[in-house]
Each structure stands twice: as structure tokens, then as C-alpha cells.
Amino acid sequence: MCSHFIDVQNVTKIYGSKGNAIIALKDVNFWVNKGEFFTIIGPSGCGKSTLLNLIAGLDKLSSGKIVLDGIEVNGPCPDRVAVVFQDPALYNWRTLLSNVEFGLEIRGVSKRERREKALKYIRLVGLAGFEDKYPIQLSGGMKQRASIARALCLETEILLMDEPFGALDEQTRLLLGLELTRIWEETKKTIIFVTHSLLEAALLSDRILIMSARPGRVKNIVDVDIPRPRDPNSREVNSIKATIWEEIKDEARKMMEASLQIVP
Amino acid sequence: MQTRVLLIQVGTIIAVIVLWEVLVSGGFADPLFLPSPSTIISSFSKIQNVALNSLLETFFKTLIAFSIGAGLGILIGIVIGSRPLLHEVLHPYVFGLYSIPRIIFLPLIVLFLGIGFNSNIFYAVLHTILPVIMIVEGGVRNIDKRLILYAFSLGATRKQLYSKVIIPAAIPSIMAALRLGIIFSLLGTLIAEMYLSLSGVGFLMQKLSYAFKSAEVFALTVVVASLAIVIVLVLSEINKKVGEKWL
Amino acid sequence: MYHKTFVLRSLILGFILMMWEFSSSYIPQTFIAPPSKVFPLLLAIWINTDFLGHLYVTFIAILLTFGLAAVSGLLLGFALGVWKLLRDAYEPILSMFYAVPTVVWYPLLLLFLGLDIMSKVAFAYLLSFFPITLTTVSAVVHVDKVLVKVAQSMGASKLTVFYKVIIPASLPTILSGLGTGLALCVTGVIVGEMLGGIRGLGVLIASAATLFETAHYFAYTIVVIIIALVVNYVGKLLERLSRGV
Numbered sequence: 001m002c003s004h005f006i007d008v009q010n011v012t013k014i015y016g017s018k019g020n021a022i023i024a025l026k027d028v029n030f031w032v033n034k035g036e037f038f039t040i041i042g043p044s045g046c047g048k049s050t051l052l053n054l055i056a057g058l059d060k061l062s063s064g065k066i067v068l069d070g071i072e073v074n075g076p077c078p079d080r081v082a083v084v085f086q087d088p089a090l091y092n093w094r095t096l097l098s099n100v101e102f103g104l105e106i107r108g109v110s111k112r113e114r115r116e117k118a119l120k121y122i123r124l125v126g127l128a129g130f131e132d133k134y135p136i137q138l139s140g141g142m143k144q145r146a147s148i149a150r151a152l153c154l155e156t157e158i159l160l161m162d163e164p165f166g167a168l169d170e171q172t173r174l175l176l177g178l179e180l181t182r183i184w185e186e187t188k189k190t191i192i193f194v195t196h197s198l199l200e201a202a203l204l205s206d207r208i209l210i211m212s213a214r215p216g217r218v219k220n221i222v223d224v225d226i227p228r229p230r231d232p233n234s235r236e237v238n239s240i241k242a243t244i245w246e247e248i249k250d251e252a253r254k255m256m257e258a259s260l261q262i263v264p
Numbered sequence: 265m266q267t268r269v270l271l272i273q274v275g276t277i278i279a280v281i282v283l284w285e286v287l288v289s290g291g292f293a294d295p296l297f298l299p300s301p302s303t304i305i306s307s308f309s310k311i312q313n314v315a316l317n318s319l320l321e322t323f324f325k326t327l328i329a330f331s332i333g334a335g336l337g338i339l340i341g342i343v344i345g346s347r348p349l350l351h352e353v354l355h356p357y358v359f360g361l362y363s364i365p366r367i368i369f370l371p372l373i374v375l376f377l378g379i380g381f382n383s384n385i386f387y388a389v390l391h392t393i394l395p396v397i398m399i400v401e402g403g404v405r406n407i408d409k410r411l412i413l414y415a416f417s418l419g420a421t422r423k424q425l426y427s428k429v430i431i432p433a434a435i436p437s438i439m440a441a442l443r444l445g446i447i448f449s450l451l452g453t454l455i456a457e458m459y460l461s462l463s464g465v466g467f468l469m470q471k472l473s474y475a476f477k478s479a480e481v482f483a484l485t486v487v488v489a490s491l492a493i494v495i496v497l498v499l500s501e502i503n504k505k506v507g508e509k510w511l
Numbered sequence: 512m513y514h515k516t517f518v519l520r521s522l523i524l525g526f527i528l529m530m531w532e533f534s535s536s537y538i539p540q541t542f543i544a545p546p547s548k549v550f551p552l553l554l555a556i557w558i559n560t561d562f563l564g565h566l567y568v569t570f571i572a573i574l575l576t577f578g579l580a581a582v583s584g585l586l587l588g589f590a591l592g593v594w595k596l597l598r599d600a601y602e603p604i605l606s607m608f609y610a611v612p613t614v615v616w617y618p619l620l621l622l623f624l625g626l627d628i629m630s631k632v633a634f635a636y637l638l639s640f641f642p643i644t645l646t647t648v649s650a651v652v653h654v655d656k657v658l659v660k661v662a663q664s665m666g667a668s669k670l671t672v673f674y675k676v677i678i679p680a681s682l683p684t685i686l687s688g689l690g691t692g693l694a695l696c697v698t699g700v701i702v703g704e705m706l707g708g709i710r711g712l713g714v715l716i717a718s719a720a721t722l723f724e725t726a727h728y729f730a731y732t733i734v735v736i737i738i739a740l741v742v743n744y745v746g747k748l749l750e751r752l753s754r755g756v
Contacts, residue, residue, distance in 0.1 A: 056664055057664075058660060058663060058664060076663055076664050076665070076666050077666070078664065078665045078666035079666075081664075082664070082665075083661075083664040085657055085660065085661065087655075087657045089655070089657040089658050089660070089661045091658065091676070091679065091680070093679045093680075093682075094679075102661075102662075102665065102675075103665040105675075106662070106665050106666060106667045106671060106675075107665075107666070150661075154665065268596065269596065269599045269600045272596070272597075272600035272601075273600050273601070273603075273604060276600075276601075276604075349516075349519075352516040352519075353516050353519045353520050353523065354523075356520065357520075357523070360736075360740060363694060363739055363740065363743040364698075364735065364736050364739040364740065365697065365698040365701040365702055365735065365739060367698075367701065367702050367705055367706075367713075368701065368705070368713075368716055368732045368735050368736070369732075370705070371716065371717060371719075371720030371721075371728060372720070372728070372732075374720070375542055375720065375725075376542065447610070447612060450612055451612035451614055454612060454614045454615065455614050455702070455706070458614065458617065458618070458706050459705065459706055459717075466614070469615075469617075469618035470618055470621075470706075470707075472618065473618035473619070473621045473622045474621075476622065478622050481618050481619055481622055482619065484618075485615055485616065485618065485619050488611075488615050489611045489615050489616075492610055492611045492612060492615065493607050493610050493611060496610035497610075
């Protein structure tokens with residue numbers, strides 16, 4: 001019995017019913033190895049976020065199954081999976097420290113222990129000194145780092161990230177990407193990372209899953225064997241980008257044309 | 265899902281009416297104070313003539329007050345909203361007048377204009393004009409400054425700025441002000457009639473109320489309330505239709 | 512710039528006061544009492560126990576009404592905000608009733624509850640209950656879904672999500688609704704008192720006018736204006752404070 005760390009088997013997701021059904025994902029099949037940095041990339045609207053939500057247990061499958069470390073996914077499992085969304089979604093009535101502690105607070109961890117862990121991860125993401133600040137006082141990049149710290153605090157094996165740097169400018173993205181690689185190497189988590197940036201996928205991942213246009217299917221999986229740290233301008237990284245683009249550009253065009261038809 | 269919603273709504277209404285009828289017929293509630301639904305329905309015909317006259321009169325007053333109040337209000341709102349100095353200086357006064365119970369001025373108005381038509385209209389206009397000013401003023405202030413800047417950079421004159429940018433951009437607020445304005449006019453007219461007047465729906469309802477003619481009061485209340493609801497629904501529909509094209 | 516507006520505003524106020532004072536030379540004092548008569552009275556009434564008695568009645572009515580409206584409004588608002596089925600069923604009905612000018616119900620209330628405090632309270636309650644409820648519903652419904660998702664992904668139960676996410680996130684809007692509600696309670700009680708009451712500030716205003724005690728009328732009116740402005744101001748302050756956090 002082949003046991004992969006994360007196993008996605010024949011996953012299909014359909015929204016709506018009868019005449020208005022939208023097939024977001026169709027027969028998606030892949031696996032992720034332990035400790036891998038696994039990226040899912042695809043054109044807008046192909047269902048990557050939907051897929052991530054399903055793995056996180058935030059949504060129900062229409063058919064198929066997802067197995068995380070031997071246990072089938074049935075709902076949110078905060079002891080095994082932590083999620084970072086594109087919107088940092090910090091609670092602006094709580095301080096940075098209180099926000100990062102939030103997951104542990106819900107779990108019922110003692111105040112002292114929560115604090116210790118939260119401070120540790122705040123330091124890890126480079127926000128030491130800002131513990132008492134409110135989200136409104138933090139920049140976009142800082143908020144997203146806080147959101148990552150909050151997820152890290154749960155100390156899960158698996159980290160899911162849904163276009164976490166999507167709302168940031170390119171320079172911040174590149175820097176945070178480097179930070180993320182450093183954090184991954186230090187914490188040795190398994191990361192599933194969703195993005196639409198070719199560069200990000202090439203720079204950060206061990207393997208890249210390329211999705212097709214809707215209904216989302218696995219188009220291809222690309223291995224990235226380049227040693228880290230990776231130079232964004234190197235021949236190897238550019239070659240990976242080219243590979244991805246070849247696979248993806250037709251799918252992207254299909255999505256663009258499809259969305260043009262939807263406007264009445 | 266929609267059917268469940270409808271079921272709950274209809275179910276609640278039926279339950280309320282049945283409970284009501286039972287309470288009165290079963291002698292749990294004094295019919296003098298809480299007439300049964302059946303009594304109310306029969307009393308409709310009793311008051312028909314008087315009610316119709318009063319309704320027409322109130323409607324007429326409301327319309328006049330609305331025309332004056334909304335018309336002036338929109339004008340003033342645009343002027344105050346578009347000139348920052350005027351806004352800074354006048355806004356506290358406008359807001360102050362808006363947030364107090366304007367009914368306290370009614371005795372003064374009656375003192376000068378007597379009981380009847382004039383004081384009714386004056387008060388209703390007062391009641392309408394302030395919310396309208398507030399809404400239109402707010403709408404004008406919220407116009408994206410870049411729109412004005414762009415027209416200005418093309419060499420638009422003040423008159424053109426107003427007619428081609430400010431007023432069109434303010435239309436949604438103006439529509440909102442009109443919708444609310446008519447309710448405020450009705451409200452103002454009714455209040456004035458109830459306080460001191462010798463005719464109109466407000467007066468009629470007060471009179472019937474003091475005379476303990478509960479069924480009639482109920483009937484009249486239902487009629488006026490329904491009319492108000494119909495007006496609001498119609499205006500919402502119009503608003504939606506116009507809004508679709510504008511946005 | 513700030514000084515300019517302050518000066519201009521004060522000038523306007525001063526101008527109004529002057530016109531008011533001068534008008535008494537031309538208009539008989541049965542119609543308009545000048546500030547010189549009204550302001551001393553404003554100070555004198557506080558010693559008058561009769562006035563204080565009326566003020567007390569109004570005050571109690573406002574407190575009672577607001578308490579009732581706030582509690583029921585918040586309860587219903589949260590219930591409708593959280594449960595979609597209830598909301599779909601009852602929000603249209605509520606909005607419908609909200610469209611009716613509350614004065615329409617007043618004669619009915621007078622009938623049921625008599626001329627004294629209860630009809631005023633009921634009237635002011637109706638006036639403020641709807642905005643409080645509808646604002647609360649809107650606040651809850653508009654809580655950013657991502658904030659809820661984050662908590663869910665961390666395994667929070669529905670109750671935890673309600674207490675730790677929905678309530679704090681919707682608080683500023685709810686407070687503004689309550690502020691509006693309070694201001695409407697004041698208005699409602701005064702209106703109720705003026706249209707048919709036995710004791711209260713509004714009653715004083717109405718009777719002073721009827722008896723041509725113009726100076727008293729002006730004085731009581733000013734008291735009401737000040738109360739209304741203070742309540743409004745406090746409401747706005749509360750909302751801004753909650754947003755600041």
C-alpha cells in the first residue's frame with residue numbers, strides 16, 4: 001500500500017445544481033511528499049483556491065477523497081493543517097500578539113504557553129518589536145507575515161497557502177518569498193502553495209502542479225531540481241518558467257475567453 | 265428553500281391573526297381596546313366617506329410639502345455640498361437642526377400661521393427639507409474629486425462643471441433623497457395634523473382615538489400604513505430601474 | 512482655515528441671536544420672547560421642582576424605551592443576522608414595517624395604552640427598534656467572510672466564532688445603530704409627549720405654547736435641543752471610539 005503523505009484521489013467539486021451547475025474541479029489526482037514545497041499554479045478561475053479549501057477541510061467534496069497523513073479529510077483539522085489566505089484577515093481589534101495567539105487560544109492552550117509560542121513565531125517571521133501594534137498600524141507585507149506567524153503557531157505538519165503574496169507589490173513578494181523559503185527550511189513543514197506567478201512557482205517549489213482551465217484538472221506536474229538559494233535571473237529558473245508557460249498559456253487563454261462570454 | 269421562507273412568513277401572519285381573533289372572541293382582551301379582525305374589517309365601510317376625504321387632503325398636502333421641501337432641499341444640498349467653505353460653516357447648523365425633534369418648533373409655527381393648511385405645509389416642509397439637504401449634501405461631498413479635476417483640466421467653466429459633472433454624479437443621492445423625502449413629507453404632514461389641525465388623516469385618527477372608536481382607528485391605520493408601504497415599494501422599483509441604467 | 516470657519520460660525524450664531532433680540536421690538540412678546548427674557552429663565556427653571564418633575568418623567572421614559580429597544584433590537588438583530596432562514600423570512604416584513612412612518616401607529620397606541628407614559632414609551636420604542644434591529648442585522652451579515660474562515664480553519668466552534676469574531680467585528684456598526692436608536696428614543700418620547708401626554712418635557716412645551724407663555728416655551732425648547740444634541744454627539748463619539756480600536 002503506497003502511502004503518500006498527502007493523497008488527493010479523484011476529487012471532483014460541483015457548485016450549484018441541475019441547470020446551473022459549475023464543475024470547478026474534475027477528477028483531480030496527485031500526491032505530495034512529506035517535507036515538500038509543493039506549488040499549484042493555473043490560470044485565474046481554474047479552481048486552485050477551491051482545491052486548497054477542500055484540502056483544508058473548509059468545503060465538502062462532491063466526490064473522491066483526500067487523505068492527510070493517513071486520515072481522511074472531513075472538516076477543518078487545525079492540529080494537522082494550518083491555512084494562510086490571500087487576505088491576511090487579521091482581527092483589527094486585537095494586537096499583533098493577540099492575533100498570532102488566536103489559534104492556540106481557541107485550542108485552549110494556557111496563556112503563558114500561548115504567549116511563548118506566539119513570540120517565538122513573531123520573531124521567526126521578522127516582526128519582533130511589533131507585538132503590541134494593531135493591524136491598522138502595520139503595512140501590507142507585515143500583515144501577511146503576521147498571518148503566516150499565526151498559522152505557524154498552530155505547529156502543524158502541513159501548511160496551506162492560498163496566494164498569500166497576491167496583494168503585495170513585486171519587490172515585497174520577492175523578499176517575502178525568500179523569507180518563506182528560510183522559514184520552510186527551519187520548520188521542515190510540508191507546504192502546499194497556490195499562486196498564479198510563474199516566477200514564484202519556479203523560485204520556491206520542489207514540484208509544481210499545473211492546472212487546466214475550468215473544469216480544473218491536473219495538466220502536468222513539473223519537478224524542480226534546482227538547489228537553493230535560487231537566483232531569479234538564472235538560466236535554470238527561467239527554463240522552469242518557460243516550461244510552465246508552455247503548459248499554461250493555452251489554458252490561460254481559454255479562461256480569458258470563457259470569462260468574456262459570461263458578461264451579459 | 266424559497267418555499268420554506270414563504271411558509272414561515274405566511275405561517276407567522278396567519279398565526280398572529282388567529283391568536284388575535286381568539287383573544288378577543290374568547291374574552292381575554294377587552295373589545296373596546298382590541299377589536300377583533302372581523303370587527304375591523306366591517307368598520308371599513310362605516311368610515312369610508314370621511315376617510316376618503318381626509319386621505320385626499322393629506323395626500324394633497326404631502327405632495328405640496330414634498331415639492332417645496334425636496335426641491336429646495338436638493339438645491340441647497342448641492343450648493344452646500346459643492347462649496348467646502350459653506351459646508352464647513354453651515355454643516356453643524358444643518359446637522360443640528362436635523363438631529364433634534366423638529367416637532368418642538370410646531371407650536372411656534374402654529375402661533376404665526378394658525379391652525380390649518382399653512383402651518384401644516386410649513387412644518388411638513390421643515391420636516392422634509394433637512395433630511396434632503398443632509399443626503400444630497402453628503403452625496404455631493406462624496407463625488408470622486410478626480411472626476412471634477414479631470415473636467416477642470418479640460419477647461420470646463422463653473423456652469424459646465426455643475427451641469428456636466430456634479431449634478432449627474434449626484435443623481436443617486438438625489439434619487440435617495442427623493443425616496444426618503446416623500447416619506448418625511450407624509451410624516452411631517454401627519455404630525456402637524458395630529459398636533460393641531462381640523463382636517464386630514466392625522467386629525468381624523470386622533471379624533472377617533474379619543475372617542476375610543478378602536479375598530480375605526482385600526483382600519484384607518486391599516487389603510488394609511490398600507491399606502492405608505494405601497495409608496496415605498498413603488499419608489500424602490502423605480503429606483504432599481506433607473507439605477508440599472510445609471511450605474 | 513480652522514479659525515476662519517470658527518469665526519464665521521460664531522458670527523452666524525451671533526447674528527441669529529441679535530435678530531432674535533431685535534425682533535422682540537417689532538413682534539409682540541406673545542409670539543416671540545427675546546433672549547434677554549429667555550436665558551435668565553433657562554437658569555431659573557432648574558430650581559423649580561415642577562420642571563424637575565417633568566424632566567424626570569421624560570428621562571425615565573427615554574431610559575426605559577432605550578433599554579427595551581436596545582435589548583430586543585440586539586437580540587432580534589443577532590438572531591436574524593446569524594440564521595439565514597429567519598432572515599430571509601422576516602427581514603422583508605421588518606423592512607416593510609420600517610417603511611411606515613411611525614406616527615401612523617400613534618393614535619392606535621394612544622387608544623391601547625392611554626395618555627400617560629406607556630404610549631410614549633411604546634411609540635419611541637417602535638421608532639428606535641427598527642433601525643437598531645436592521646443595523647445589527649446588516650452589521651452581522653457584512654462581517655468579512657475571510658475573518659470567519661480563518662477561525663473555522665483553526666477549529667473554532669460556531670459559538671466561538673460568534674463570540675470571538677462576529678461580535679467584535681460588527682461592534683462599530685452596531686454601536687452606531689444604537690446611537691441612532693438613542694437619538695430616536697429622545698425624539699420619540701418628546702413627540703409622544705407633545706401629541707398627547709400628561710407629564711414630561713414635551714407636555715411642558717405644548718402647554719406653554721397654548722398658554723402663550725412664550726418665554727417658557729422657548730426655554731423648554733432650548734432644553735430639548737440641548738439634550739438632543741448631546742445625545743447625538745455622545746452617539747457619534749462612541750462609534751468613533753469603537754472604530755479607533
